[in-house]
Amino acid sequence: MTKRDVIGRYKGSVMGILWSFLNPLFMLAVYTFVFSVVFKARWGNSATESKGDFAIILFAGMxxxxxxxxxxxxxxxxxxxxANYVKKVIFPLEILPIVAVGAALFHGLISLLVLTAAILVLGKPLHWTVLITPLVLLPLLIFTLGLTWFIASLGVYLRDVGQTVGIITTIMLFLSPVFFPISALPENMQPMMMANPLTFIxxxxxxxxxxxxxxxxxxxxFYLLISCLVAWLGYAWFQKTRRGFADVL
Structure with missing residues (x-):
């Protein structure tokens, strides 16, 4: 179902799944131009930092x-x-959020390949620690799955959730250390940044x-422990509320 989801997203387009490579490249180019050329932002205080250095640091956060x-x-x-799965078919609805997370992971892996290629093209060393990246992302995937279970259920009963989630994820982009380091903030505001679940990862x-x-x-x-708790609560909420899905739909 994850494979079908990914392929179906690009069905009918001329370049097909190639868009999964092009989309992050276009966004990287735009953000790099705006922040490193227009605003002349730098990640550190080093005078030798290039626009390429800023780009790969920015891309990792993105x-x-x-x-x-x-x-x-x-x-x-x-x-x-x-809705057809809810009304007419005996179907394990709890796997739908897993499919969504799986599709997001696929696009994330494509972006990681693009980032790795960019590091090599810029002549930067590719460290062996790159192999640890899946372990670093694992707690975030579990945390995301828990929230996806919860929001998928809530979206059935409260249709405004769809609009609200989009706003929240956009806010989290700018309240995460994506475009700037944590050290750029005043010390009294840094704990607020660290409270963002994306910051640590x-x-x-x-x-x-x-x-x-x-x-x-x-x-x-510790993050993995919290993520497992969030996933368990999200799954429990989903299973508790799924009984009313058919009536609402």
Whole structure:
């Protein structure tokens, strides 16, 4: 179903699945131009930092946010868009959010390949720690799945959720260290940034992908524990509320 979801998204287009490569490249080019050329933003204080350095650091944050936002933005319409599964077929509805997260993961992996190629093209070293990236992303995937279960169910009963989630994910893009480092904020505001669930994962992805450092294992373990709790609560909520789906639809 994940494969069908991904292929169906590009069905009928001339370039087909090639758009999964082109979309992140176009967004990367636009954001890099705006922040590094127009606003002349720099990630650090190094005078030797190039626009390419800024681009790959920026892109790493965009990949994490994109994976999270794609699944959540689709969540409110998952059950509404598959009403036939609810009304006529005995179907495990709980796998629909898994399919959405799987499709988001596919696009995230494509973007990771693009980022890896960009690192090599720019002549930067590709560290062995890149192999740890799946372990760094695992807690975020579990956390995202839990929220997707919850929002997919809530979207059946509250149709305004679809609009609200889109606004929230956009806000989270600019309240995450995607376009600027945490150190750019005043010290009294940095704890608020760290409270964002994307901040820690974005920082750890950059550590293993770009700077070749070992991730914060205790921090990842704690994040994984919280993610499992969120996933369990999301799944329990979904199973509890699914009984009313057919009546509402």
């Amino acid at each position: 990949i994490v946010h994109g994976l999270f936002a794609e699944a959540l933005n689709r969540a409110p319409g998952l059950i509404l868009g598959n 974005i920082e750890q992805v950059r550590q293993v992908l770009i700077w070749g450092n070992i991730p914060d294992w205790p921090g990842l373990a």
